[in-house]
Amino acid sequence: MSWSIVEVARHAGVSSRTLRHYDDVGLVPPAYVGANGYRYYDEEALLRLQEVLLLRELGLPLDAIRRILDGTSDRTAVLREHHSALLAERDRLDRLAATVRRTIEMREGGDHMGPEELFDGFDADKQRQYEAELVDRFGPDAQEKIDESWRRVGAMTKADAVRIQADLAARDAEYSALLDAGVAPDDPRAQQVTAGHYAWVCQFWTPSAEAFAGLGDLYVDSPDFHARYDAVRPGLAEYVRDAMAAYAIGTLA
Amino acid sequence: MSWSIVEVARHAGVSSRTLRHYDDVGLVPPAYVGANGYRYYDEEALLRLQEVLLLRELGLPLDAIRRILDGTSDRTAVLREHHSALLAERDRLDRLAATVRRTIEMREGGDHMGPEELFDGFDADKQRQYEAELVDRFGPDAQEKIDESWRRVGAMTKADAVRIQADLAARDAEYSALLDAGVAPDDPRAQQVTAGHYAWVCQFWTPSAEAFAGLGDLYVDSPDFHARYDAVRPGLAEYVRDAMAAYAIGTLA
DNA sequence: GTAGAGGTTGACGTTGCGTCAAGGTCAACC
């Protein structure tokens, strides 16, 4: 016995378009094509279709389904791999949802402060930008560092912020004086200031050597950071970057 | 100051193809196009790009990003909605992973039995097919019922299975006799048999009226079930379906 | 013959690019 495409589609709960697609890709061919050009399906084809629909329901791609049904892949192995992929994707979405939630909370404000309040003129969105840049540059590990910095910042008070800002301003001045005096960025005097700078950053997160040097790059590459340093003194962003790079190589590595 | 597309791409960590795409869709236009036809980006364009990349990192579609940046959508509202969608998708993947895991376990066997052992000639894959069909027909709520049936079946013994199979065979014979005697499916005599049938099904799961009638449909629509009933007596599948439908309307609804 | 349901092929669309072809532009170097 055989059925037309619309009969099969109705019975199987799919569209005739889907069935034609499956025929086109060789996944579920009809039993035969009539003289009228119509597709007719028999019971064997229906059973194969049921198998396909079941596996598709599990989220497997059509190509994987074909390999299973044609016996070129082991069904259990494919399902295991798929299971792992599903768990990984679920975890990724979980983390992403947490990131979005935190972004929402940042925008709505709260009692605790964020690092943006430690940098004049920066807002939550820009901070997010720099975090994304860090992750882009150093890979997903950087996200852990960023999360760590949020925890530390979350524990700070306004008084802490005032002290940290004063500390930052003082270091700007120190770097600027060294630049004026023609002290090379890798000179011990400059490196002493950079050690303080490093300690300052460690209030938020503990960068590796590479990350610390990368942070210096960010000061130069980012228009906001660059403008901020140049407002203190032209060329300061590059100077600080070079001092940080030297410190990363000479002390942190 | 302005930068060429490759300079921007390198700095931002995206491809020039991406930048051209963003220009094409009006999301991040360059500051100007030179006489040579090249795109040049200024700081404003870079900042907009950073915003785009940040929001894309959060998983937002480009169209949503555009609406946010153009001020036609409220950023927080969009993020809230996106957050909900992410959680929903995460949950869906979680459930799907659990289904896949269970499918794997079924294929690897175990000590406990499945309903397929209660229906001669059915195997794990076909059972999965029918579960998928039930979910398709009645929505995700059916999955809970299926899960419930697995728990009940898991607690059964082989002796239970023998009794249940004998019970099933007896009911087949009863339905067949009624059909032979020309008793209408909604006749009280037939409905009495169907009451027993319903109780039989309730050993596995407790169907709603709609689901019970749907199960009857499944007996007719599914080639395997249909063949099984027809092996007892031609036309029996339809008869049972009609009896079940009458019982669903007259007693369960 | 007509009307309506059913069926075909062909083609475009979806989202966000990756890849490639063909050809022009730029800058450094000889």
Place this chain on the structure above:
DNA sequence: GGTTGACCTTGACGCAACGTCAACCTCTAC
């Protein structure tokens, strides 16, 4: 000026799994 290699353009096809639509043929009942 010519050459080379990097850079840049537009145009186009591909990806995965169909949904949608147009144009036209087929089937069945009236």
